[in-house]
Amino acid sequence: MKYRIGVDIGGMSVKIGVVDSEFNLSEKLRFPTGEGCTAEYIINGIIDGCRKLMKKYPIESIGIGSPGCVDNANGVVLGAGNLPFKNEPLAQKVSEALSLPTFVENDGSCALIGEMAAGACKGCHDAVIITIGTGIGGAIVMNDRLVRGAKLGAGELGHFVIDRNGEECTCGLKGCFEQYASATALIEQTEKAIKENPDSILAECGKDEITGKTVFDASERGCEVAIALLKEYGNILSDGSNSLNHIFQPEMIVISGGIANQGKSLLALINPHLLPGTEVATTTLNGEGGIIGAALLGTEYSK
Ligand SMILES: [Zn+2]
Incomplete structure (x- = not known):
């Protein structure tokens, strides 16, 4: 079985999940976000969460869905409304810390990728x-x-x-x-x-x-x-x-x-x-489409 990590960054919390090759969510963690939290806090939270999950599952890649405008080719969040990201090289920071291929995409796009792979518009x-x-x-x-x-x-x-x-x-x-x-x-x-x-x-x-x-x-x-x-x-x-x-x-x-x-x-x-x-x-994915879609970044489901 292959496992990938999907991360869904939201205004209230960040959800981090392990998704297997049949699109099942094996395990999920979350930590709170909100007013006043810094980019560093969010990125370190993602790295810590992924580390915990990497101890339990052989992870192939990490995909992150972020609100706002995302340069997916370079893994940079250009700007994200209420979140403290401005030209943030998110993929580079996470992949350097964890030595895994890391991809970033807009969160709505991740939700749609999830629905197309495993949900309402499969x-x-x-x-x-x-x-x-x-x-x-x-x-x-x-x-x-x-x-x-x-x-x-x-x-x-x-x-x-x-x-x-x-x-x-x-x-x-x-x-x-x-x-x-x-x-x-x-x-x-x-x-x-x-x-x-x-x-x-x-x-x-x-x-x-x-x-x-x-x-x-x-x-x-x-x-x-x-x-x-x-x-x-x-x-x-x-x-x-x-x-x-x-x-x-x-x-x-x-x-x-x-x-x-x-x-x-x-x-x-x-x-x-x-x-x-x-x-x-x-949606048929019970609020988890964003995580499942993020986990599929870098695969044939995300072009
Ligand atoms: Zn408007």
């Missing part, structure tokens, strides 16, 4: 992923090759404008898809609906904590406020999916991120509004 040659979380990320594979763009920042699928008079976005535009379809947006929509309907089942479901799941829980209990809110949210996601299908015509659009845990309930909101030829699925 066997596809043209596929798109949208990762729904704090914001919306994404990646595109056409003809089995990642679309990286002239400046290596392609795949920002949360930033096409759906309302030019809408909310200001972090990217400088107004009314981006992300402003309406991210988990953050769904939580804001839930908070607003609770304020307007304090006696609803939705308000009861959200009395301790409001998450992306709250409105789904209330909807399941028959709450009409929640059902109406989710209907509109589903319309936004299906509009986005139909638009992405017009642009890329993939075999499959995969949705990942925490919201994708709603699986069938989420697809039931989207599917009735899809145009003929638009296919949408939720």
Whole structure:
């Protein structure tokens, strides 16, 4: 059996996993990240975690998925939003410390590689992923090759404008898809609906904590406020999916991120509004697609 390490760098934590040649996750470690942590802290954490796993498994290579803009050919993270990486030669630092081939790629791209190898779009040659979380990320594979763009920042699928008079976005535009379809947006929509309907089942479901799941829980209990809110949210996601299908015509659009845990309930909101030829699925990799895809960097699955 061959083993590779996949690393998924996120805003809240770094996950490090051992993936075998049948795409199973044999073991996983994680350490926290967050405000104030330095590039050195993250890189040393990755090196320490890999060292622990290398004692137990014969590891062939290391792949790292990072948010932001990644120069995959040189293994450099050019810039990564909230993370302290700026022209960071991540692959070089990790490979020098551990003496293993090390590869770096955008985290959305890793998630899509994972889905294409072992998940919701296994066997596809043209596929798109949208990762729904704090914001919306994404990646595109056409003809089995990642679309990286002239400046290596392609795949920002949360930033096409759906309302030019809408909310200001972090990217400088107004009314981006992300402003309406991210988990953050769904939580804001839930908070607003609770304020307007304090006696609803939705308000009861959200009395301790409001998450992306709250409105789904209330909807399941028959709450009409929640059902109406989710209907509109589903319309936004299906509009986005139909638009992405017009642009890329993939075999499959995969949705990942925490919201994708709603699986069938989420697809039931989207599917009735899809145009003929638009296919949408939720991830089947249980939040681990990013690790599995990262582990496959440097193999035939990543081009
Ligand atoms: Zn934007």
